[in-house]
Amino acid sequence: MMKILVTGGAGFIGSHVVERLVEEGHEVHVLDSLLTGKQEYVPENVHLHALDIRDERVSDLFRDEQFEVLVHHAAQLDVRRSVQAPAYDADINVVGFLNCMEAGRKHNLKKVVFASTGGAIYGEPDYVPQDESHPLRPISPYGITKLTTEHYLFFYYKTYGIVPVILRYANVYGPRQRFDGEGGVVAIFIRKMMTGENPIIFGDGEQTRDYVYVGDVAEANILALDRELPGTYNIGTGTETTVNRLVEELQNQDVPKCTPQYEPGRAGEQKRSVLAATHAQKELGWIPQKTLSEGLKHTLNWFKSRASELM
Numbered sequence: 001m002m003k004i005l006v007t008g009g010a011g012f013i014g015s016h017v018v019e020r021l022v023e024e025g026h027e028v029h030v031l032d033s034l035l036t037g038k039q040e041y042v043p044e045n046v047h048l049h050a051l052d053i054r055d056e057r058v059s060d061l062f063r064d065e066q067f068e069v070l071v072h073h074a075a076q077l078d079v080r081r082s083v084q085a086p087a088y089d090a091d092i093n094v095v096g097f098l099n100c101m102e103a104g105r106k107h108n109l110k111k112v113v114f115a116s117t118g119g120a121i122y123g124e125p126d127y128v129p130q131d132e133s134h135p136l137r138p139i140s141p142y143g144i145t146k147l148t149t150e151h152y153l154f155f156y157y158k159t160y161g162i163v164p165v166i167l168r169y170a171n172v173y174g175p176r177q178r179f180d181g182e183g184g185v186v187a188i189f190i191r192k193m194m195t196g197e198n199p200i201i202f203g204d205g206e207q208t209r210d211y212v213y214v215g216d217v218a219e220a221n222i223l224a225l226d227r228e229l230p231g232t233y234n235i236g237t238g239t240e241t242t243v244n245r246l247v248e249e250l251q252n253q254d255v256p257k258c259t260p261q262y263e264p265g266r267a268g269e270q271k272r273s274v275l276a277a278t279h280a281q282k283e284l285g286w287i288p289q290k291t292l293s294e295g296l297k298h299t300l301n302w303f304k305s306r307a308s309e310l311m
């Protein structure tokens with residue numbers, strides 16, 4: 001049993017991680033500003049601290065609770081917002097993160113599991129699937145702050161011995177994904193289909209992504225807790241799926257039929273993205289369990305249970 005703080009634990013991915021940690025018998029605390037996260041996603045037996053990661057009271061929390069592990073999911077993750085307001089992005093993703101790390105290193109923190117990103121860090125692939133040795137060419141402030149955080153984690157390891165386990169996620173989808181946000185294409189499409197609208201596809205729809213189910217991502221976080229040494233791991237399926245294919249897969253489920261609308265491609269949008277997770281398989285024993293079709297079915301069922309909120 002470990003005492004663990006999950007930042008962003010009231011959010012989409014973080015709340016799934018929290019549920020699994022509780023199942024594993026850990027003592028779990030959540031630190032979340034509830035900016036986009038929801039209190040109802042935090043299980044009742046979990047301590048919720050409604051605080052911003054930049055708040056000076058974070059230090060008191062680490063002092064009082066003496067967390068062994070920090071699972072860091074709180075972030076500004078809207079890529080377009082990061083382009084419009086890079087200082088705001090850095091304030092949360094770098095300064096807020098450092099606020100937690102300074103508190104942690106003063107109060108006996110042993111390990112950090114960090115929610116990083118594959119797509120935004122590697123950039124347009126030299127080869128596919130992209131492994132962890134692929135050149136790192138972030139083109140957005142969001143990608144830059146995620147990569148910067150990775151560098152800081154090695155500073156905290158070298159200087160204070162806090163072990164970093166970095167998980168570079170592919171495109172995560174599943175229940176509780178926001179349908180208004182950046183990266184939530186599955187949720188956005190499901191909402192459109194359920195409300196009788198046509199999904200909008202930018203470009204020809206042949207751009208690819210690697211869609212990984214949130215339950216599998218939560219499992220990677222559980223496995224990361226056992227790591228005694230630093231590590232950086234892609235968390236993706238290795239399967240490339242076009243946007244057109246994603247729409248087909250969704251239409252194979254029990255949803256109203258639709259006709260996608262094609263609009264001009266977005267400037268700078270990456271053409272391909274797919275991650276090799278062989279490293280995670282070998283060192284963490286992580287193997288994604290859900291096929292896209294199974295994962296979409298679970299996701300859709302969740303959205304159906306919340307249908308009134310989609311209108």
Ligand SMILES: NC(=O)c1ccc[n+]([C@@H]2O[C@H](COP(=O)([O-])OP(=O)(O)OC[C@H]3O[C@@H](n4cnc5c(N)ncnc54)[C@H](O)[C@@H]3O)[C@@H](O)[C@H]2O)c1
Nearest residue numbers: 008010011012013033035036037052053074075115169172
């Ligand atoms: N969704 C994806 O496909 C994806 C892919 C790669 C990486 N990630 C990373 O995974 C993490 C979780 O993303 P998500 O998709 O669950 O998003 P989310 O918006 O659902 O979760 C983020 C959570 O952080 C909280 N938060 C935001 N700013 C905060 C602040 N200043 N202080 C405290 N709490 C704050 C929000 O209230 C929310 O609960 C992020 O770090 C994101 O960069 C997500």
